[in-house]
Amino acid sequence: MPDQPTTTEDLAREAATGREDRPWEELLRLADDGRPQSLPEFLDELSTADQALALSRLDDRQRQQMLAALPAETAAEWIQSLTEAQAADVISLLQADTAAAIVHELPSDEQADVLGDLPTAQAEAILDALPREEADAVRELTSFADDVAGGLMIREFLKFSDQMTVAQVIEQLLANEAEYSDLDVWYGYVCDADERLIGVLPMRNLLFVKRSARVRDIMISNPLSVTETMPLDDLVEFFDSHAFLGVPVVDAEGILKGIVHREAVDHETVRAAESDYLKSQGIVGGEELRTMPVWLRARRRLSWLSINVLLNIGAAAVIAVFQDTLQAVIALAVFLPIISDMSGCSGNQAVAVSMRELSLGLIRPTEMLRVWWQEVSVGLINGAALGVLVALVAVLFKGNGYLGLVVGVALFVNTIIAVSIGGTVPLLLKRLGFDPAVASGPLLTTVTDMCGFFLVLGLATMMLSKLL
The missing domain is CATH 1.25.60.10 (MgtE N-terminal domain-like)
Structure with a gap:
């Protein structure tokens, strides 16, 4: 029987633990x-x-x-x-x-x-x-959209006129101490009379100059900046190339509008990756939390699942066409899900790489031929290795070398098909203006299932006399 609290201190400790x-x-x-x-x-x-x-x-x-x-x-x-x-x-x-x-x-x-x-x-x-x-x-x-500089920037920053003296800058900082203390500011931004960005003022520069010095004389001129419409991919590349904590955002006329922090870009990059992952798993329509209304969550999931049902009917139709072969060689039923699943895994790996490279700007939607060849090169090696392994399992399972040949060749070919689809379909969908994160998965699953079933049952039908 477990020990029971016997003192006031024990009861208080138990209550505190419950609150934690x-x-x-x-x-x-x-x-x-x-x-x-x-x-x-x-x-x-x-x-x-x-x-x-x-x-x-x-x-x-x-x-x-x-x-x-x-x-x-x-x-x-x-x-x-x-x-x-x-x-x-x-x-x-x-x-x-x-x-x-x-x-x-x-x-x-x-x-x-x-x-x-x-x-x-x-x-x-x-x-x-x-x-x-x-x-x-x-x-x-x-x-602004969430994934452009205008949607990621903040409006809280220090702005000074190029005509101000160091004494005036310090006076402004002291007068707004309560407001500026929350900004964690290392730099101020210098604008001309038309609000155009013309310089950056490191706060440490204020310590080593005369109070009468002009801001324009101690600022860093011609600072780097980004436009309001710069997309997330370009912002990631910018911060990868520059060791900045933030960068000023300007409009088409060079007027200072805000600051984008590296932290905000990193956060949005992670959020975009999470969104793509959810979409690839059939969670469409935005972020889902279990505190959301049940009907809303069910509707979002069902919109993808219902499409997937229709797509999988095509794969089931292939089995129906070869049902006589399947009935004659029932051992084929053991290997159909293996070939389907292994090919799907290979294809999903290719999808993941293409999605990642698209998000980083490392490939363009027009480079399908180059991507296809790179995936086929990997598919030939992995398909051969997996095909031989499954063939050996089939031989040991039934003692029939022809069964091993059927399932081994089917897995080899279907792996090449899967990586070809997985590598190129995201690029094609992106080029056509569709969301590759949502559509790539269902297309890959359906096609690899259909091809895998067709290859196994088709080859088995051709070699039926050897398998009986």
Whole structure:
């Protein structure tokens, strides 16, 4: 029989352990017992993962209750620990003025991400409750796609005139100490009278010059910058080539619009990879969390599964055509799923490489012939090795060399077909304007199944007398 707690200290320790395992219960208790001022302190003790876990376990009413009990600044910090889908879901539960107070505390790029995921009417209601200048800036950011510089940039940065003196810069920094302290700034950006970017000012340069010196004399002239429309792939390449923590973003006229941080580019790259993975597994329509409505999750999955059913009917039709051969040599049924699965694995490897190289800009959709030859070279080697291995298994299983020949040749040929499709179909779909992450998987699975079944049963039919 397990030991039972016998002292007050034991009971307190057990209760504390329970709160650590189920932090949402402690959050609700603090909100319910009239001590909401204790919530920020308790949240600070939780890791980012535990904060997200706690929120995911609360229902809509409880989330409203929690956010209403928190100061706007603390609520904003909590929301920043969530995924974009979770953050938008939480904000959507609140009244426009309450939501606006929280959104006001978020960095500009996260403001755009959260409001961009809300219905237009609800987002506009929140924007109307924000200061006009701030709302206009958020509207501008939400007009950009998430995977371009304009959609990744932040609007919080230090900007100085080239006519300012060092003394004026220091005075400005001191006057806005509370605002600038959250920016973690290493550089300021220098603009001319027309707001065009003309220089970068390292903060350390202010320490070693006379207070009367002009900013234009100590700045780094002709700084590198990126345009608002630069895509994510080009941003990744830029940061790979330059050891910068951030880069200024300018419009077509060279006017400074914001700053893209390396961290934001890395985050979006990971998010895009996760999205492609979900799409390849049939989770379409955006990010899915188990806190989302059941019908929404079911509909998103079913849209892909229903198409896959129709595609697999074609593979089943091949078996139906050769059902007499399959009935005569029932041992073939043992090897059909092996050949289908192994060929599919080889094809998926090729898909993964093509998707990766497309995302990095290492190949272009027009290079299908080069990619095909590179995949066939690998397919010949792997197909031969796998074919011989399966053939040996077939011989040992039934003691029939012809059965080994049938399944070995079928796997060899189907592996070449699979890597050819896996390597080139993502490029073809990209060239035609379709999403390769969604369509490559179903096409590969269906074609490799059909070809594999046809090869095995077709070869078996030709050699039926040798297999009986």
